[in-house]
Amino acid sequence: MKKALKAAFPHTVPILLGYLSIGIPFGLLLQNAGYNALWAFFMSLVIFSGSMQYLAVGMMASGLGLIEVAIMSFLVNVRYMFYGLSFIERFSKMGWKKYYMIFSLTDEIYSLLCSVKAPKGVDEDKFFVSISALCHSYWIAGSVIGSLAGSLITFNSSGMDFAMTALFLVIFLDQWRDYPTHIPALLGIAATLIALFVFGRDNLALPAMLLILILLFAGRTPIQKRLVFQPPKDVSNTQIEQEEF
Template sequence: MKKTICYAFVQSLPILCGYLFLGMAFGLLLQKAGYNFIWAFFISLTVYAGSGQFLLISFLSGSVSWFNMAFMTFMLNSRHIFYGLSFIERFQAMGKAYPYMIFSLTDETYSVLCSLKVPDGIDEKKASFFIALFDHCYWILGGILGTIAGELIPFDTTGVDFAMTALFVVIFIEQWLESKNHIPVWIGGISSVGCLCIFGADNFILPSLIVTVSLLLMVKKQMIETGGEQLEC
């Protein structure tokens, strides 16, 4: 168990850097809206959705209606439907951890689990669980630190949210170097750019995911028959 926990912690370190900075940005904005670290703790514990939590700040300040809040949250997080479908069998095999794994499947955790290559002597199911748990703790810690820092010192949050973009770039490069099959990358990239041009920056995520998944399903059988890597993620 100790070896598995240590392995999971090492795998989660890139997320630690990103979640502390972005979580602190959330905490700072929450504190500026008039809420302390207790609110940051419970929101991060129960909501645990980066973009959704930033939207929640606007809702708490009274600038967003219930309907707009629900609709915007759904649009922002609809991509998780696709994440969950690709991991549903793996998570079901984890028994009692199944509900928490669904809840904790963020963008960054999904990326790490997709590229996970567990060495001998490590329990993959337990490693996946602890990676998700560590990531969740990092986000909670970041939010708490942000609200405390906002109360003690003035802080300019400009550019802090770029930490997540940088994190995704690092994960993408690592997966590109380790994977022999880059067809999914090209399909996802071209679909995203095309949908961005058609639907705009605020509405392209869901259409691009639908197009990407559809194209991957079309070419999956051919890739397997030609010796390509099976598209699990």
């Protein structure tokens, strides 16, 4: 496992920086809402969903009931069901590890698992689990650091929750730049705009996801024609940039 962790760590450094950047604001918001570092630790350990945890701060403060929280959690996290479809066969071969892989499948981890593969001599199952475990630990660390900092420093935390939106934008732009075709991204944008217009801002999550799934199935043939997957090369970032430019 140590060998797999060592091989996985360099790939997770961008997520380390991102999770610290959004985990710390979450911890600050949670602390300012009256919940200490223990809450931050266990929420990040058990929930491990940045967008849901940000919403949970407001939910706890407003005193929403369990049914409302359950429905909102489903709507926010339903996208992971669609992510998981592409890994059903792969995870099913991982034995007991599949349960942790399913639990830990976030936007960032999904993106990483789609773009990397285990180096020669490293067990792929352990490599994947190492990626998920490292990223999970980064999120926990960021949340706890933010909560502890919030208990020592008091300031206006308005706007902190935009950190999650900023991370999603960075991921989208990165995928737009590197993916062989822009059709899925354009379909996603179109579906979201339609859902926003028809159902409104507060109810667009589930309709948008369902519409995206329908459009992707309908357009899978032209997408597949333009999709040429190239496995990552063992080259440095400098070499990649030179090839791109």
